[in-house]
Structures are given as structure tokens and as C-alpha cells.
Amino acid sequence: MQQLNQQLTSQPNGHTFNVLYETTEQSILLTITPEFDYDDIEQIAAICWQAISGAEVVEEIPGADRINYRFRYNQHYFVLNFEVYSQSCWIEVEAGSAHPALDVLLAGFSR
16 A cells, blocks of 8 residues: 655645545545545545546536545546545546556656
């Protein structure tokens, strides 16, 4: 299991979010501390976009307690998922894409 750490001081509220990335066979799990709420998701997503240089957000899909970002990286499509109530966050390969695309994404994280 590969682990990466990113830290960002969010503005304007001054919260510092730590994000730990852990890989599984099918996804990248993001552990975020401290707990986040719906209004923090955009700021935390910015951490991900900084870590994945060259990622292009294609679509933002808001929900009652979740936000999903569909994005493209190196000709592959992924979904960044946030669920507020469960405090869950993960990145998965978009349905229909090849599993090796996850390895391509991991190679693109901050080096």
C-alpha cells in the first residue's frame, strides 16, 4: 500500500486539512483530518488538484451530503468522491475505464 501526504491551509477560514492517500486495488482512499463539512469540500478538492498536476475537472456533481468530481488525467477518467456524513473520500477509475488507469494516476501524484 502506497501512502502520500499533502497539507494545505485553507482560506478564508484558516483551517488546516491533512490528507493521507492510501491505495487499494480499486481506488485511492483519502483520510482527511480534521473532520470536514460540506462547505470544506471545495477547499479539500483543491489539495487533490494540487497533488495531481494536470488533472482537468470535467464535471461537478453535487448531492445532499456528497459531491463527486469527474476528472480527466492523462487520457483517463476518474471520479473524486466526497461523502460528508460518513467522512469518506476516495478516487476511483470511472466505470468502463481500464484498471491500469489507477497506476497512471498514482504516478502523477506530487513527486
